[in-house]
Amino acid sequence: MDFELSDNQVALQEGVRNFCEGRFPMEVVRALGDRGAVDRDRWRELADMGVFSLRLPEAEGGVGLGWADAVLVFEELGRALVPGPLVWTHLLAGLVPGAASGETVVGGVERDDPSRLVEHLGSLDLLVVLDDKGVWGLQARAVESRQIATPLDPLTPVWELTGELPRGDRLADAEAAAHLRLQGAALTAGLLLGLAEAATDLAVTYARERVQFDKPIGAFQAVKHLLADMFTRTEVARGAVYAAGVTLDDPIVGSVERAVAAAKLTAAEAAVANGRSCIQVHGGMGYTWEVDAHLYFKRAYALEPAFGGIDACADRMADLLAPS
Amino acid sequence: MDLRYTEAEEQFRRELREWLAEALPTLPPKPAPDDWPARRAYDTGWQRMLYDAGYAGINWPREYGGRGATLTEQLIYLEETTLAGAPYIGVNFVGLLHCGPTIMAEGTEEQKREHLPRILRGEEVWCQGFSEPGAGSDLASLSCRAVRDGDEYVVTGQKIWTSFAQVADYCELLVRTDPGSKHRGITWLICPMDTPGIEIREITTIVGSSEFSEVFFDGARIPVSNRVGEENDGWRVAMVTFSFERGTGFISDLVETNRLIGELAALAKKVTRRSGTAWDDIALRREIGHLQAEMDALWAMTKRNLAQAERHGIPGPASSVVKVYYSELFQRLTDLAMRVLDRASLSREDVGDLPSGIFVEERLRSTSFTIAAGTSQIQRNIIAERILGLPKG
DSSP, X not given: OBOSOXXXXXXXXXXXXXXXXXXXXXXXXXXXXXXXXXXXXXXXXXXXXXXXXXXXXXXXXXXXXXXXXXXXXXXXXXXTTOOSSHHXXXXXXXXXXXXXXXXXXXXXXXXXXXXXXXXXXXXXXXXXXXXXXXXXXXXXGGSOEEEOSSOSSTTSOEXXXXXXXXXXXXXXXXXXXXXXXXXXXXXXXXXXXHHXXXXXXXXXXXXXXXXXXXXXXXXXXXXXXXXXXXHHHHHHHHHHHHHHHHHHHOGGGSOHHHHHHHHHHHHHHHHHHHHHHHHHHHGGGGGSSSSTHHHHHHHHHHHTTTTSOHHHHHHHHHXXXXXX | OBOOOOHHHHHHHXXXXXXXXXXXXXXXXXXXXXXXXXXXXXXXXXXXXXXHHTOTTTTSOGGGTSOOOOHHHHHHHHHHHHHTTOOOOGGGHIIIIIIHHHHHHHOOHHHXXXXXXXXXXXXXXXXXXXXXXXXXXXXXXXXXXEEEXXXXXXXXXXXXXXXXXXXXXXXXXXXXXXXXXXXXXXXXXXXXXXXXXXXXXXXXXXXXXXXXXXXXXXEEEEEGGGEESSTTBHHHHHHHHHTTSTTOTTHHHHHHHHHHHHHHHHHHHHXXXXXXXXXXXXXXXXXXXHHHHHHHHHHHHHHHHHHHHHHHSOOTTHHHHHHHHHHHHHHHHHHHHHHHHGGGGGOSSOOTTOOOHHHHHHHHHGGGTTTTTSOHHHHHHHIIIIIXXXXXX
């Protein structure tokens, strides 16, 4: 057993981090919010980086890596607040032509989702629908909807479905749909872990610089303990998120369902709580649009419900622990 | 990254499991919590069995008679012994995990020869004389005084929170040798507990037991040859011990916590309410599931800490992260258990056919988890200052 990143994984992580710092710096990310969040040129750059084809076999133009590698990549994307339907496009890269290469932007929704909200619908080529019968593909343009003028996260625009969703073309069966839900939860947990880290970094940096009562505010224990808790939550979630990736690759080491539920729950809690603390540490400035703290906070809430929220994960854990 | 055990690790697990299955039924009945001589006999007897089977000092290097196991093997050892219900390290704790490693690192050849084999065989029990009434979180402000008189130190002062003092042969004692200096005025001594001038007074704890004692020194004379390290260098010597565990420190506690969450779920199914059982209450059930998710995450993090320690040699302050999270998780677990038990929690003994006593007991006992061995507040300071690089207050 050696539950530490391999040299290749460290290189992958650094490569994606450098790419994000170069191509998705915060001013670019913020500007994307004004342009519908998905920019086709940058989307193709993500594809060229291997974000969508990462796990496809090399014979199919992929990189041939596993889920453990994928969660590391998504952690970096989350850290950089890269917007767009990253998880769905990655999940469908083997099933939908053009998804892996970045030509086709893929989003998704559960057919029985009572909120009737779909993220990024206006930027999608294909909308994937999951239900208890399988996985279905719909031309996104054909879906009746209205855009919500004020989404929670300015970088996660949402549309409300106004008509019945057409049945669509069958892409895969119900078992595949069940797998996609687990895999989607693991990748989302990766994004949330990255958010939790980025919020911690931002808050720590500010606490070292901001002076009150003639000291950096980070010298006060009340502030220190907020920051220590941010770090602690992140590290605990990291264990679970990496374990979920490894378990998806090698199910002999444990229950995939349980590993994914633990990862999604702890990463979502870390991201939400750290977003909140990041604002708190920034004081009044944390309440402004100008400081990035709100972007982490809002993205955390936007991702928390995806593929099963905190409570759904806890309920699943309870069922796995002792079936009713 | 991988979580699969190697064939050699699986083999180690199988052999240990087989041995435990044979050895545990031969143990005498567990002694009463306050019968200290019986507890000593029980714990040291178990240590001798481990020694004879080649499992003593699982984390000690081979050159000192230990097993020299890899960290993963240590994890397996702690997991299997806890799950099998093997005796806890008990009165051997200080010897095996604190002063033994300190003597290995800083002791003279003579000190090593005298103490290390006896600790391994369960023939020598140690206690710890660090904390004082005036020196808790700020341990380096300790004032128990040692004055040099020829080839002896004359010790006067008081220690507190000393476990196993009633039955210990030796005490790892931190004393003030230079009142003019704080961290650099402390010395580490091997103090035989039969030295004249030592008085022990038991403290009755929140659970009503005598887990800890106060130890009073009134002109107790300790040979200078019992000093470990140089005079006034005792703080550094004491710190060596703290980095010895390399992230394995809380593994049995985590295994036990995980087991207890499963037991709480089973208990919730037995506790009846006006309508159905506690497990039928979605809010309680969800909280139990929530704790299990956090527990699994903590366990995964521990495996990462071990892998990092194995790779880079040092655990770093990651142990503070484990301690803060584990101790508070355990308190939330036992608090939840009290709510699941409802009025059955009024008794510390099992009520009806419910295995309730253990949870009430653990709720009381676990109040110490966020205090002992560095409070949660001190741990958060360590995380903020040593990991996040925030300025000292």
